[in-house]
Amino acid sequence: MEHAGHNAALSDLRRRIVGLDRSARAKRSALAFGIEGIDNHLPWRGLPLGTLHEFAESGLESEHVAAATLFIGGCLARTKGTILWCLRGRDLFAPALASVGLHPDRVIYVETWKDAEVLPAMEEALRHGGLAGVVGEVAHLSLVASRRLQLAAESSGVPAFALRRWHTDAERASASEPNAAFTRWRIAPAPSPPPPVPGLARARWRVDLLRCRGAEPHSWIVEACDAKGRLALPAVLPDRPDRAPRPAAAQGGGGGRPLPVAADGDRGPRRVAAARRRGG
């Protein structure tokens, strides 16, 4: 009897907590990747709208974040409406976004050079609503800043994408700091298969889900976005990791130092040999 009363009180408390938790209250629609494996892994069957997502690259690539840029561009290309993109420099080349399906008419760029400009601009845009997505290139994303962005995104239902760019080792060290992003991703280039004819095959990325509310970390090898922004699974998956890397270890290892070229084991030299045979 007493036990049952206890349970009722607990469930009542739980209900009230759920009512307070705004993130759980909103029934989210999500931006699906269109890939069974990734969508099934995520609790919302895609990237939930009205939340903050963080994208980064490791090592030296974190300065240019070229792959993550295309990844976000591809995600947003599958939405409708205008995108606001807060730039942290002048190196984003708009034709590339057009090549993954994000038409130039749909993107409004804001030239913000430092975090102190990027974060307020993102928040303003998220609160304003009416956008299909807000992207900001930031170096530091503290717990407070990310929570502000998350609340702003919740208020309007616009997805927010924080693209982390690090130029110095000190900035890279901030990768492991906690923040309030719903999902944290790391995009890295992956070797593409040798094409049957001289040239380049469709690029491949390694997509690591480092942290996600309600899902385990995982990683996938995918083929890069096509002209409509769609990802694809490679036909054969010989290199698929069977276990996700530990996020902390992976980021610590990648931080700051240039990755030695031969760190890839025996696969690198064999690829080169293969290429040389084709060339000859």
Place this chain on the structure above:
Amino acid sequence: MTAARDGSRRLVAAADEAALAIGLRPGQTIAHAQASVPGLVVVEAEPEADLLALGELARWCGRYSPVVQADPPDGVLIDIAGSSHLFGGETGAVRDLLRRVRRSGYSAHASLADTPGAAWAVARFGGGGIVPTGGAAKAVAPLPVAALRLEGETCRALALLGVERVGQLAALPRAQLTRRFVRTLFERYERVTGLAPDPLAPIVPREAPCVRRAFPEPLGHLDALAAALERLTGELCRELERRGEGLRLLDTILRRVDGQPVSLRVGASLPTRDPAHCVRLVGERLQTVDPGFGIDEMALLAARVEPLRARQEEAVATLEAETRDAAALAPLVDRLGVRLGTERVFRAAPVESRVPERSVKRVPALAPVTGISWPEALPRPSRIIDPPEEVRATALLPDYPPKSFVWRRVRYNVASADGPERVHGEWWISDAKMAELRDYYRVEDEKGRRFWLFRNAPTPEGTRWWLHGRFT
């Protein structure tokens, strides 16, 4: 000289002094003119642009008198009565006007007379000059009848009667001629000689809407200023609503106690008269104002306005989705523009250029959508390294993609490559550009990183390789 099309013929529309001097006349056919003068420079006539320029000129003439009328296609009428003494009498005014107009590249004749019609006639047919008071009839008498602004048809009919001069026309019996010709014939004459009134339709300069308020006590606190701003914005927006206009540029002028004015300018990307929006825009800047010992007076001036009523009616009706989106985003774009600078909120638009870094231009964030994108077949990197960084690359053969390269002291071994994509310099700009030649390669290293490298045209020192962008 300029050419205009009249049916199937191309006629000389206007000719400059040099062309007139060698005997070309407006109304000739272009073929005739070109046959008589080899190497003739012919420019297409632009009547709309001419009309706009004439309007500008007329507005400028407002410095002589407040009553000015543009008189298309090629005249400006100025009512100088009562203001000529400011320019040293009538002679001085005419001389000053001609000097200034000619200095800015126009060829001009001026005449001053009792009536606009007489001045018009004397300036065009009488060689200009000042007609003494009461001498209009005498001044126009020796001029051809065309000086009365008659149509060609009427002039020809009068010529058949042997009437060529205005003086002859004046001597004719009026009743019979009025029956034969249009009534306007003698009306024109009466207007020229001052017997009938001939009022001007002067350009009315539009006043910029402005509201101001002087404070009984100097305000030193931002909150008080914000409250005053809110009231003034409300007034201004009501005034704009009455005029059916919306703000594009708003100047806020604050006068401090020490006499120093502080002015803030904010712009709106689409015309607006929403007080809350204006207050937010100015409020962003108001925080940067140093009130000093206090602010005496605040004035809001709508520096540029555009008609807004039509658009609002449109919004109610079915409106294209893009326009509606732009209207919804305008407040956001304005706020970001005020905070960061208008030129830093933009959209990228394609430019037809072969040089990759020149294929993008910035357009205003809410410029009308064009639907034009870049050609899809060209692979372009997502991040461009500008200016390109030189890399040390080794290729097996001069025409091959590099086997490996060193960039920023890190060696990358190339696994596979695609290319070359040859980009020529824009030879139509200069000869030096013609020599600029780049061969672009997309290369992938053994870890899957993709780079965008290019090789210069071979020079005596050897080929140089540059890294211009990254795909991943």
